[in-house]
Amino acid sequence: MAAVKTRRKVAFGKKMAAVRLAAQGKPRTAEAAAAIMVAATTVTRLEAGSSCPDWPTILGLGRYYGLTDEQIKSELFPLWQSARQSNNTIVEHAANLPPKYLSFRQEEADATDEWIFCVAALGGQLQLGSYAVAQGRWRAQSSEEGWKQRVIEERRDRQKLLYRDPPLGLHAIISEHLLWQMIGGREVMVGQLEHLLELAELPHVRIQVVPIGADAWATNPVTLLTFDDDDPDLAYLEHAGGGVTVENEVDVQALKDTFQAVGRNTALPEDRSLELIGAVLNARRKNEQPQPFRPR
Incomplete structure (x- = not known):
């Protein structure tokens, strides 16, 4: 390795x-x-x-x-x-993971809190295995034998952090259009939306949605990690070829400031965010066409 x-x-x-x-x-x-x-x-x-x-x-x-x-x-x-x-941090299926992503996984296991901007796809901590498989099917590795099962198991193993003692705190900000995307078909999306609502029931998980038509909040998919010791925060920026870790304190702080500003000024409050996810879920169950959220 x-x-x-x-x-x-x-x-x-x-x-x-x-x-x-x-x-x-x-x-x-x-x-x-x-x-x-x-x-x-x-x-x-x-x-x-x-x-x-x-x-x-x-x-x-x-x-x-x-x-x-x-x-x-x-x-x-x-x-x-x-x-x-x-x-000593054990990452399951490590032999099949790219080195930079594996390094991020080890850092994530040490973290106390995680913030994620979900722009192009739902973040890994939010994904069902079936969603992750459908979202990554275009990648070259998807033709390898056993790839689907490895993806499903890797997502499941990663999300164990949400159920450890003490659990990883999670705050996700999601663009509404991701809720309406048809990743893997209607059945996969129904299961994924149900999964979001189940995660939101955990006391240490916060989910907010930025509605379609809200103020622009352009950013790349990013994950921010904080730690309970004197170690500085870090960020992991995702791109089509993988990802890169950002450790410069000024750059990380700028990303944190942006996240907090979007959560405070642009995203819906948690209760209305979950209301919106529930509405999209009901529409998906009925196979209805997308109807962007309209503020009350």
């Missing part, structure tokens, strides 16, 4: 690179690796945030760089321990 970067491993890697460059003679990664008898790639991947070696390797590097055991214990061990914890 391809190496997976996580927020904690990247932070630890940057720290180890800084320690190496502050050492006498500024040894190269290959020199440091040779000195403690590990592969050169062990050090380069460590500093890149792609891997987190065992403690004896870190201890050896710290001593080679001239740190005392007390400095190693106080400066390196907490970061190493945090980075190793991210390795």
Whole structure:
């Protein structure tokens, strides 16, 4: 499986690179690796945030760089321990996931709250497996044997975060046109809309809908994650080729500000949003044509 970067491993890697460059003679990664008898790639991947070696390797590097055991214990061990914890996050079907998405899944498992803008399709935490299969059927992987079942299981496994203790808090803002889209046919959409209403019954799930005709709120599909420690928030931007993680604090804050502004000024309140979803569901059950929401 391809190496997976996580927020904690990247932070630890940057720290180890800084320690190496502050050492006498500024040894190269290959020199440091040779000195403690590990592969050169062990050090380069460590500093890149792609891997987190065992403690004896870190201890050896710290001593080679001239740190005392007390400095190693106080400066390196907490970061190493945090980075190793991210390795313990189990993501089902990881071998079948793209590295960037797998990295996001590991970050999501560490998060306390998740905000999602649903623009082109409903977000993964909201999707039924049948909806996810229909929405992704155009992708190249869809021709692979067992692809449909893997997609269904991956969605189910991901949504277990909503039922853990404590659960992942979820706030979704959905464009109304997604409710009227015919993804996978009427039966799939009826099931998906029912699923949205069931999720909304959870006390830690909020769903708002931006009605057709509301003020423009152009944005790309984005997921925002927050954490309960001192780790900064991050964003995951989705696109046709996959996705990219945004960690720059200014950029992430701008996305959060936009999300809050849309939720406050453009989207319907939660009760009216659920009323709208229910109305669309009833129309879908009767096989009626779309009738955009009109504010009361």
